[in-house]
Amino acid sequence: MTSPSAARPRRRGPSPLPRGSLRFVAVAAVVVYCLAPFYWMVVSALRRPQDQFDNAPLPAPLSVQNFTAVFKPDVGFERSLLNSLAVAGTTTLLTLVIGTFTAYALARLRFRGKNLALGIIVTTSMFPGISLIVPLLKLFTRIGWINSYQAMVLPSLSFALPLAIWNLTVFFRQLPFELELAAMVDGCTRGQAFRKIIIPLAAPGVFTTAIITFIAAWNEFIIALSMVNKKEMQTATVAISKFTGAHGFDQPFGTQMAAGVVVTVPLVVVVLVFQRRIIAGLTAGGVK
Template identity: 45%
Template sequence: MSIREKVGWGIGGLLIVVYCLFPIAWIVSLSFKSSADISNGSFLPTVATNENYETILTGDAAELFLPALRNSFGICLIATALACLLAMFAAYAIARLDFRGKKLILSTALAVAIFPVISIVTPLFNLWREIGLYDTWLGLILPYLSLTLPISIWTLSAFFREIPWEMEQAAQVDGATPWQAFRKVIVPLAAPGVFTTAIIAFFLAWNDFVYGISLTSTSASRPVPAALGLFTGASQFESPTGPIAAAAVIVTIPVVVLVLIFQRRIVAGLTNGAVKG
């Protein structure tokens, strides 16, 4: 490329980075502003303060935020583990076995993934209250599988197709059973794809708001996104912008840390499952 093209691409990339990071920087700035400094119109706080973080960690909002943070970690980790485990078997069958209905299964998974969540919340609300799953961890884990399982099946089925069939056949020739070949040969080779799928599934469950606000009513199982919607100000005339921004920063930290630590595995899993070779 010429110097002019390089400069153009560099400026374009810089604009995209600024566009993507500006909302995050704005939230971080809000989290360090006092309530009187929120609406002054400036980007940076006049005087940086930790009062918003103290409010959600040790103050009035701690009883609402900290249990919700615990619930989100527990529920999302369990839902992610179940989704990856079930998706591994389903994706292996779709990629390796020849049977009728494979395309129907993938089409159904895609349809479930794009189905609007809000349309099934009301039936789930009534059903969960009848069978005793309302406001429980299990009552959120099961709906979260509808978010995480379809994308997990699609991602892993694409990845399993790239694993050479001859390696599994060689293991069976050496005396391994189909289960042993799957467990000792296929699963280790599919580890990058499984890891990528787990990260994506965890993000989907972690960011859910509709299920969390509709299927819970107490801090026993309410996740963080739903808890943020229940924050209140010091009075009815004051908006809790600062505490919400501080909570949003804390909730975002685990996601950013996971991506920074495991970004190579994530990229490897996505590219290996997407490139035919």
């Protein structure tokens, strides 16, 4: 005979959250954490100058005075944006051209000291940029490169190339060598096989490297600050740091936040445009 306590159904505790919900909460927390600084920058940029120290989550009333102040003719911020575009675009293009050929040689060719060469290339990226400013500044002063684009492009290139070569070398090694052999059997030369077969298949890695390089060159600050002292040659990051307030000595938080929003918009556009091509290349597969 069963006891009343045994026959009584046990109460179950609250059911745990589904595993999918926990993942969603974790992803949402990371997204909020990453976007919170950018959100506050946009909110600060849309406040009136007299409301910059307000802690309200939304600006009230909305104002575009800070954006108007950024693009005043005497500020010259448009020229700074063009300088950043020229430096970042040139650095990205040179990095892709040099890095692609170098990575292909390291991934496909067999020669003595190949791993040592790749190790030395990667090791050069470990030097802090500030430690190279003084010798580069001395060198560029002697050859007359101060206040020039090449004084900003070449140092940025030296920092971007190691990462690009490493990423592309790993990507080229994952591509089957039989595809090149099949192309050469069909009559292609080694160069034609590289141009018509390998480059299209390597598009995802190339575009990913381009995004990383462009963002790093666009956000670069210490080299541009050290190599350029003319206002018309300054990049956008340097121009933002030299903004002055209405009276010349107060901190222009509003205009700096507005300029930060303007500088960030091209990066968002570049990522969105190139991400579409990266996904298309990834889904195409190795039988493209």
